[in-house]
Amino acid sequence: MTIRIHPLHCGDITAPAEVFQVDLSGPRTVPVMAFLIEHPTRGHAVFDTGLRPDMDGRTLFGDYACSLPAGHDLASRLQAMDVDPAKVGRLVASHSHFDHLAAADLLPNADLYIQAAECAQALEDHPKSWGRRALELGHRRVLTGASHDLFGDGSCELFATPGHTCGHQSLRVKRAGGHDVLAGDACYFCETLEPLGVQPHPQDREVYLATLTRLRGMARDGDFIVPGHDLGFMASIPAQSALTPTFSPVSRPPNG
Numbered sequence: 466m467t468i469r470i471h472p473l474h475c476g477d478i479t480a481p482a483e484v485f486q487v488d489l490s491g492p493r494t495v496p497v498m499a500f501l502i503e504h505p506t507r508g509h510a511v512f513d514t515g516l517r518p519d520m521d522g523r524t525l526f527g528d529y530a531c532s533l534p535a536g537h538d539l540a541s542r543l544q545a546m547d548v549d550p551a552k553v554g555r556l557v558a559s560h561s562h563f564d565h566l567a568a569a570d571l572l573p574n575a576d577l578y579i580q581a582a583e584c585a586q587a588l589e590d591h592p593k594s595w596g597r598r599a600l601e602l603g604h605r606r607v608l609t610g611a612s613h614d615l616f617g618d619g620s621c622e623l624f625a626t627p628g629h630t631c632g633h634q635s636l637r638v639k640r641a642g643g644h645d646v647l648a649g650d651a652c653y654f655c656e657t658l659e660p661l662g663v664q665p666h667p668q669d670r671e672v673y674l675a676t677l678t679r680l681r682g683m684a685r686d687g688d689f690i691v692p693g694h695d696l697g698f699m700a701s702i703p704a705q706s707a708l709t710p711t712f713s714p715v716s717r718p719p720n721g
């Protein structure tokens with residue numbers, strides 16, 4: 466049984482690099498990713514949503530300049546792959562931040578898999594916060610914990626990777642010799658793992674570092690850690706790579 470993972474590039478954010486990692490400087494443009502998980506018999510899941518179309522051209526929270534050209538949003542990306550967004554049954558939120566959950570309305574009929582702690586906290590945010598608005602769209606919620614079997618067959622496990630936020634979760638997909646791990650914002654860049662890169666404002670620094678140390682251990686044991694916002698890394702994933710047989714190259718439309 467082969468699970469396919471299709472990285473979908475759904476916008477970019479340009480911000481001072483030090484908002485991502487304390488020892489970086491200068492402006493940095495990072496991709497905002499969603500991932501289509503294609504199960505051979507149990508349908509599709511989507512991990513994170515990318516930016517919302519109405520964020521294009523806006524600078525959010527003073528630092529995050531958002532770009533989402535027409536055709537790059539999650540719904541367009543899925544349609545380009547002949548996947549009907551209305552038929553996607555599972556949406557996984559790594560966490561509730563604007564670049565990961567805000568476009569949940571593009572998958573109107575999906576069940577929303579989110580950590581219980583993350584959901585509780587986001588629902589206490591300002592009513593106009595991106596995460597809270599996305600949570601209140603009416604999706605059926607599946608509240609997850611330390612571990613959750615996404616398709617019920619052991620192939621894809623959601624597991625808690627807290628620290629960036631209180632209820633951050635990542636996804637690991639089983640393959641021969643290890644897992645492919647969608648880390649989300651538990652790990653921004655390739656260089657975040659060796660040596661450990663420190664985010665300036667994790668919700669809990671000690672917990673964040675413990676999670677990062679765990680991910681580094683998984684990488685050393687043969688797992689393939691996919692960082693949340695590293696364009697060079699995503700672009701380097703070749704089709705049918707021996708290292709990542711489950712991966713497709715980053716999806717791009719013909720014009721870009």
Ligand SMILES: [Zn+2]
Nearest residue numbers: 562564650693
């Ligand atoms: Zn992010």
